[in-house]
Amino acid sequence: MENNQQLIMEPIHYLEHNHEREKQKQKYEQEYENKQKFNQKQNQNKNDLSNSVISVAPMLDVTNTHFRMLCRIISKRTELWTEMVVDDTIIHCYNDETRRATLEYVHFQKNESENPLVLQLGGNHPEKIEKAIEIAFRYGFRNFNLNVGCPSCKVASKGSFGASLFKDPLRVASIVDTCNKKFIDLGLVNTRISIKTRIGVDQYDTYQHLYNFISLVSGINVDNQNKSDYVSIFPDTQDERISLDYSPNNFIGADTFIIHTRKAWLNGINPSKNRTIPKLKYYWVYMLTLDFPSLTFILNGGVTSIEESISILTGDWYMKWYLDFKDIIQNIEIDSNKTKKIKTDNDIIDDHSENSTILNSSIALDDYYMEKNKAEDYERVYQAIRSGKWMNRIKGIMIGREVMNNPFVLSKVDSMIYGINETSGTRITRRIVLEKYCEYLSTIKPRDIQDSGKFTIGELNMYLKPVFGLFHGFSGTKYWRRTLSEFIQRSKKDDTFLVRGPREILLQSLDLFEKEHSDILDLVP
Template sequence: MVYSLATHPHHAHYPPPWFSIAPMMEWTDNHYRTLARLISKNAWLYTEMLAAETIVYQKDNLDRFLEYSPEQHPIVLQIGGNNLENLAKATELANPYKYDEINFNCGCPSPKVAGHGCFGVRLMLDPKFVAEAMSVIAAHTDVPVSVKCRIGVDDHDSYNELCDFIYKVSSQSPTSHFIIHSRKALLNGISPAENRSIPPLKYEYFYGLLRDFPDLRFTINGGINTVEEVNAARRAGAHGVMVGRAAFNKPWHTLGHVDTVVYGAPSSGVTRRQILEKFQVYGDTAVGKYGRKPTVRDVARPLIGLFHSEPGNSQWKRKADAAFLHCTTMKEFFDETLVAIPDYVLDKPIGEPPSGSEDPFANIHSLLPPAYESRELELQYA
């Protein structure tokens, strides 16, 4: 498969973003990304969404928000906002941290975000502003820029409206990469969690975009949980695939197969014990770095799904809950909790991925919406 993304000089020495981990508020923090990189060398990592305002107002305290270890490359900074001046300043302030791409959030349905006036997914209703924002971000950085959006908002959910958004943003700004969460967002009082499950997935919209915008790059997001499904989405034509909750809830089972199954690398043979030894070294430098924060609980939180469905898992979680109440170092935390997990589980490298899952994309090309046509009309009257 010819893959054009690596042609950007900045991306040349990284694996292509065939697999990325979604930006998730309060989940994809530095601690989680450290763990994710220990398990997969090739997955692209994203920060939690950072508001441009936060970066601007905390400019004397930026390490706390933007610092990460060099092992985390390739890593994308996701920013949100609706003020062009702050987006410009935030991009400039982030430049010294050398993120590999800057992504603009047009997909978050959180009332904390969407309620701040026009922010997050509401921006899909204003493609002209998104194009301006992307132009401003791109003008203040030398790394690639991308947009993460949904397929629609409330009753603005036709395929044609989605195409209008993509067309306007891509033709009026340097944006050529879109990450598409293949559900619409409902802003009428359902929670962010419900917004990840209630509106139906419409993968046919995503594959319609691939057909109708052959010069752009599209990454698919939403409802994809296994490396088999990742490869199925790519076989159907997706340039990249972004996985969210499965990568957080089951980091070993999901990320453990990325390098071999998605990227074709030989197995590293790494075990969970080896990963935890390295994580402990990181954790003990992280705990208490900013006074009382982060706590052992903050740092260890991404580990809770590491033994998903293994013997000892529920006992390990109970011990972890108890340990969080009094442990002050990661070493103490591990000494107290890992006794719940049998040695053979700790010392077993990742096995073969489970096979035989359904291919959600098998017939997708027969379900595509009618082709997008309104460009020609716009041009006639331009």
């Protein structure tokens, strides 16, 4: 009987055990499902870029109203910027009736459809920039930026503004404070002037210099007691001439920084080389987002596509860079035979092998010690992104030369960044862009209407220059540029030539181009 009971109980015990296993399995499955949902939510949050900013960098002789109109035709959401306008230019043109037309039809010319539009200002005197803002406000400008990044000799050395201001952060802070208080007087209570800066200038090129600069200009971490500590690494700062009060409820600092991720050399190399020779350091901007969680950072420098922009904004770029960085550091320390012999200060670097791991990496030899010493900081950023705790993300990407050379790169912004779905009938093509730009050109009249209503060669070049790069990367781009140029020159030399205006030249060029390269015109992004 006992044996029978045992025989009966065994399957019951087995069923109970099996039931527990099933419950445990369900628990694991539920935990896994919850984790999957969490990860999915994190990925959705990570890939939600609708609050991000894609902007076109201010470029001299490029980002005038005509180029900006072309950009706006291509993208409805991209933030546009003016060329830099110097405060003295604004003030003198406005005060001189004979020069005011230059201000209105050159520096301040704009269309409402260009908004959101940012006016970039150049200067180093708080009161002058304040006056320039007051004048610009009368012409409808509502967003302003201070140039602390231009390295050209005319601007930085002779003009003592642009990138040279990085060496004098108290002066920049004084300008910012003055402008922000002016905005309140103008009723722009939610507006602050933004700062576009390099990551360093000349010998002031460590992360500590950048950190202290942003602290002083934003007012974060700084008060009247410790101000001198932050300024001490900027010996060129003329703080004795600037009495700046950092007391609570007084100083109004900048809250948005556009970081050009190269340093600038003010002597020895020209502006073109300043855009290529100094190393890009995107990873410093990621560190800034953690060190200043209440500030907004926009990355600028070397970005050539919207896909690359997305990688930077989501943190994917950093994750890949950091893993490469760790490998490089390990290779340097473990396998010295395959890397350069690194010595301190003025010692010689021996190995110049092209196969060196470090030569083909984003970490250069002369940066090795600096970057190695910041390994813990880079790990901190990596863990924040990896765990989904990177709350103050890079808020935007500014693209410059790529848009100048290839404006159609903006065609992916609205859909890929802002999620604006386009039907097959509304997708932007180069043909649509050119047709709409022709409509815009039909509204333009020659400035000198006394000369039989003729456009000058300078005017024709100015109005048509924006579309020269529209077929960048295609075999027909040389044909397109040559056709436009020939029509412009012919309108000057041939009195019998009927195609005189920019709209007519563009339509005629489009007609000829279609006969040779019709397939390119209707390609979608």
